[in-house]
Amino acid sequence: MSVNILAIESSCDDTSCAVISDGFLLSNVIASQKVHEAYGGVVPELASRAHQQNIIPVVHEALRQSGLSKEDLSAIAFTRGPGLMGSLLVGTSFAKGFSLALGKPLVDVNHLQGHVMAHFIQVKGEESNLPNFPFLCLLVSGGNSQIILVKSYKDMEVLGQTIDDAAGEAFDKCAKVMGLPYPGGPVIDRLAKEGNPKAFALNKPQVPGYDYSFSGLKTSFLYLLRDELKVNPNFVEERKCDLCASLQYTVVEILMAKLRKAVKDLGIKEVAVAGGVSANSALRAAFEDHGRRYGWKIHIPKFSYTTDNAAMVAIAAYFKYQDGDFCDISLPPFSRVTI
Ligand code: KG4
Numbered sequence: 001m002s003v004n005i006l007a008i009e010s011s012c013d014d015t016s017c018a019v020i021s022d023g024f025l026l027s028n029v030i031a032s033q034k035v036h037e038a039y040g041g042v043v044p045e046l047a048s049r050a051h052q053q054n055i056i057p058v059v060h061e062a063l064r065q066s067g068l069s070k071e072d073l074s075a076i077a078f079t080r081g082p083g084l085m086g087s088l089l090v091g092t093s094f095a096k097g098f099s100l101a102l103g104k105p106l107v108d109v110n111h112l113q114g115h116v117m118a119h120f121i122q123v124k125g126e127e128s129n130l131p132n133f134p135f136l137c138l139l140v141s142g143g144n145s146q147i148i149l150v151k152s153y154k155d156m157e158v159l160g161q162t163i164d165d166a167a168g169e170a171f172d173k174c175a176k177v178m179g180l181p182y183p184g185g186p187v188i189d190r191l192a193k194e195g196n197p198k199a200f201a202l203n204k205p206q207v208p209g210y211d212y213s214f215s216g217l218k219t220s221f222l223y224l225l226r227d228e229l230k231v232n233p234n235f236v237e238e239r240k241c242d243l244c245a246s247l248q249y250t251v252v253e254i255l256m257a258k259l260r261k262a263v264k265d266l267g268i269k270e271v272a273v274a275g276g277v278s279a280n281s282a283l284r285a286a287f288e289d290h291g292r293r294y295g296w297k298i299h300i301p302k303f304s305y306t307t308d309n310a311a312m313v314a315i316a317a318y319f320k321y322q323d324g325d326f327c328d329i330s331l332p333p334f335s336r337v338t339i
Contacts, residue, residue: 002072002074003021004019004021004066004068004072004073004074005019005020005075005107005314005317006019006062006073006075006076007076007077007078007313008055008077008078008094008310008313009091009111009310009313010078010088010090010091010094011082011308012047012083012084013033013047013050013308014031014032014033014309015030015033015050015058016031016311017029017059017061018309019068020317023120023315023318024123025123025311025314025315026066026068027061027062028062028304028309028314029062030058030309031054035050037182039182041172042084044085044086047084048084051091055090055091055094075099075104075106075107075321076095077095078092078095078096078106079092080111080333080334080337081333081335082112082334082335082337083143088334088335089333092332099329100329106327106328106329107317107326108327109316111308112139112339113156113339114315114316115141116139116148116156116272117319118274118305118312119131119272120319121305121312131272134268135150135271135299136148136149136150136159136263137156137272137273137274138271139274140276141277142276143166144162144166145167145168145214146159146161146162147160147258147259147262154320154323154325157339159209159210160209160210160211160258162211162214163207163211163212164215165213165214165218170214173218174188174221174222177225178236185277188247189244191241191245192245192249193245194245195243195244196246197282198246200224201246202220203220204217210258212254217247224243248280248282249282251283252280252286255283259271259290269295270299271296271299272298272299272301273287274301276306276308278300278301278306279306288300
């Protein structure tokens with residue numbers, strides 16, 4: 001009999017539902033929330049309200065596209081955390097109610113592990129390039145920047161992480177001071193293509209071990225703008241592409257330097273990238289370049305699995321299901337949980 005899992009992701013501002021059958025993805029529906037654009041960042045209360053509006057249509061559509069019915073499902077999975085509490089509560093409560101009504105087991109998934117597990121999503125008829133254990137994963141999103149040693153589907157060790165801002169946060173905050181829309185990462189990526197990455201020298205942090213820091217870079221970017229705007233009020237407008245290219249170049253340099261150190265120290269040459277910032281074209285190019293130059297076996301996810309999505313939750317839940325690793329209906333969501 002097939003193992004069919006319906007998974008829900010609602011940790012931030014994307015409401016998503018996916019259905020997976022025997023490890024193969026059948027559907028992955030994502031409703032993004034445009035309501036935050038006007039505020040330059042995610043407003044938690046608006047996010048949870050939008051999740052409430054989106055969740056039933058999104059689940060309906062994911063089931064419809066999968067071709068399965070509710071009765072065919074083997075389990076219901078949900079993102080337990082980390083994330084925004086109000087957002088997590090919507091997905092968690094829905095998943096619990098659905099599992100109770102159907103009499104099917106419930107599987108909780110750590111959002112960060114989900115991002116790593118995105119590399120194991122398979123679609124029938126599509127070629128897949130699954131990583132072998134152990135491998136290193138650079139997880140870079142709006143809330144996290146971590147180097148993870150992935151020993152198995154469920155055994156993951158965080159080797160280093162940001163001590164302040166995440167890489168995506170640095171992109172978003174620098175975009176905001178340039179007057180660019182939210183989220184700034186994709187806009188910076190686009191504008192950087194027309195700019196000179198060496199135009200401005202920005203601050204690179206000196207942090208020990210495998211940890212990251214992006215707050216100094218953000219401050220040096222802010223001071224550069226402040227000083228140059230005193231001389232030329234049109235500075236940002238005139239040099240926007242160079243500013244974006246220099247910022248992106250510096251973020252990628254910082255990320256790759258620590259990753260190279262981890263690869264060298266651990267002698268593990270199989271390296272993956274995950275999370276929203278893994279959509280960045282310069283970071284993808286740096287991975288490919290490192291693959292060629294240093295013989296790394298690299299794993300870059302499809303664009304649709306980089307940002308928050310339920311397909312990654314479904315595949316993580318599929319492996320937990322096989323271990324009989326279910327959770328109780330009383331399990332609460334957590335805004336801060338580590339791998
Ligand atoms: O993983 P994600 O969807 O959400 C969480 O933080 O969990 O990541 C969102 C982050 C945002 O900071 C966004 O600006 C960034 O990913 N991002 C990018 C790109 N696409 C998304 N950053 C740089 N370049 C991109 N192309």
